[in-house]
Amino acid sequence: MIVRTLKDCENSERSVTAENGNWKSVRMLLKDDNMGFSFHITTIYAGTETLIHYQNHLESVYCMEGDGEIETLADGKVYPIEAGTLYILDKHDKHLLRGGSKDMKMACVFNPPLSGKEVHDENGVYPVDTE
Template sequence: MIVRTLAECENSERSVEGGNWKSVRMLLKDDKMGFSFNITTIRAGTETLIHYQNHLESVYCMSGNGEIETIADGKVYKIEAGTLYNLDQNDKHFLRGGTEDMMMVCVFNPPLSGREVHDENGVYPVDDAS
């Protein structure tokens, strides 16, 4: 059984700073669960280009507000506590923090290995290592 607290993960190498965001990676590839689980804070008033070409992601907003805009069709979706969105088509998008920080639960498949940050195209690299 794997048991971790958010507090202990925040004070470890599992906490990754991304400028517009901070991601606490509570479950990673080496935990061998087949997915990763993060608590990510999106800072208010920020905009981040994201394009997970190598991962599918499901995101649940626990608190705060913002929006997501899909690049392909320009659709804008409001995000607030209780909203779930799923990037099931590797959707390229802008994620914007609203008037307050958003706290998000993020699940990735395949799982993250731990220290990923977005490249200039908003992509996380794929980790092919077993």
């Protein structure tokens, strides 16, 4: 059994902040935990915009608090996000994630799992972990 607290993970190397300061991701469950997925609590800061294109991962995101929006770049559709919203990037959707008037706190699941140190490259992609 694995038991971790958000507080403990926030005060460890499991807490990763974007170089541009748009988000912070606390990676509570990672590849080396051997569960086949990773689980993160991510904060998207109010008033930010982040290009994301997970070419190597599928992701499900549940908004626990705050507000913002997601725009899918293939078709220009904009979807509002608020507490209780789930969005699923099931087609490696290239998108813009925008923080609204309040920070968004999100619960995120990645498949395949992240190893822990990933940050988006210039195209919004996380590299595939080959280890």
